[in-house]
Amino acid sequence: MINSTSNRQVKRVADLRGKAKVRREEGMFVAEGLRMCRELSPGEVDTLFVTEDFQKDRENRRWLTHFQYETVTDVVMKSMADTQSPQGVLAIVRQRNYSLEDILSTPLKQALLILETLQDPGNLGTILRAGEGAGITGVIMNRETADIYNPKVIRSTMGSILRVPFVYVEDLKPACEVIKREGVRLFAAHLKGMNNYDQEDYTDNVGFLIGNEARGLTEETAALADAYVKIPMAGRVESLNAAIAASVLMFEAARQRRNKWFPSG
Template structure:
């Protein structure tokens, strides 16, 4: 049993939680909580940590029966945890790797979310989770978008991170131009949108450009879109949160494709 927060394994967990550099160098990330633990593909699990209190529940012990795991005291687990009310289980998980073509390889039309400078981990996680529900084929992000392996992003995805292909690009413009060459029609969510979002046809290969929470898309990226679209607002509201706007567009696309 691990009884000290100075233990090397505990320090590794805390380092992976706090530092993107540590995650990138190790190829690992941290998941915490019962629900997401159940979503992890077994072959990706590197190691498991559970608290003493966690093992007091019969169903908890059954969940990890036959697996190797480290037991830590409740106090040490609270130090390791990134949440206010730890559930007593976390895992180190191998990072996923996708090729660019994985984002568009599908039996039907491509359906991409292309994110520029999204900074809030909760927004990124929500877009991925809502995207799975709407049927997106992948997420493309520029290198200054939040780290998908940040613990807050992972929690917000609620397991969707294991099922939605994603990739970062160091040259967003070049990546977008390649998508256009493949015949993917790109829309920019933009205050200068010509049409309301529901007026366009998203049943063909489609991608949405979603920009930074405070500043929106950069002009250079927005100009690459085939069309600007807008979500009409009532009252004094000018725009929506990035994740909410993305969700509106994704579920309109899902609606059209069902129809």
């Protein structure tokens, strides 16, 4: 049993949790909590840590038969975890690797999110979680976007990071050109939009461009859009949070597709 917070493995978890550079160099990230860890296959897990109390539960013991694991004290688990009340299970996990080609090869109608320099980990995590709910087929981000393996992102995705494909690209412009050549029409929420967002047709292959929380899309990236749309505001609100705006667009696409493919009556 590991009972010291100065243990080498415990320090490794702390480094992976706190430093994006270490996560990139090792190709690992930290996942915690029963819901998240139970979605992991043994091949994805580098190291699994559990407490004695966690092992007392019969269902947990049955699940653990598929893994090799380290037992740690409650104090050590609390030092490794990023939450105030850890659930007694935490894993070092191998990062997923997707390419733009992987995302574009889906047989489904595309519903892509293209993110430019989003900085808030909570926004990024919310976008992945809401995106899965809306049926998006992939997320494309520039390198300046927050690290998707940040613990705050991982936690706020509620497991969607394991199910939604994503990729970072060096430059959004050539990536968007490839996407458009594949027949995907790009939309940007923009103050210059001629139509409200719900007046456009999203039932074919579409992608939504979402910009930085404070500055929005750069002119260069906005120019890649085939159409600008606006989300009408009541009151004195000028714009929406990036994650909310992305959710509005994604769920409108989902609504239109349901109505087209599964009309009521």
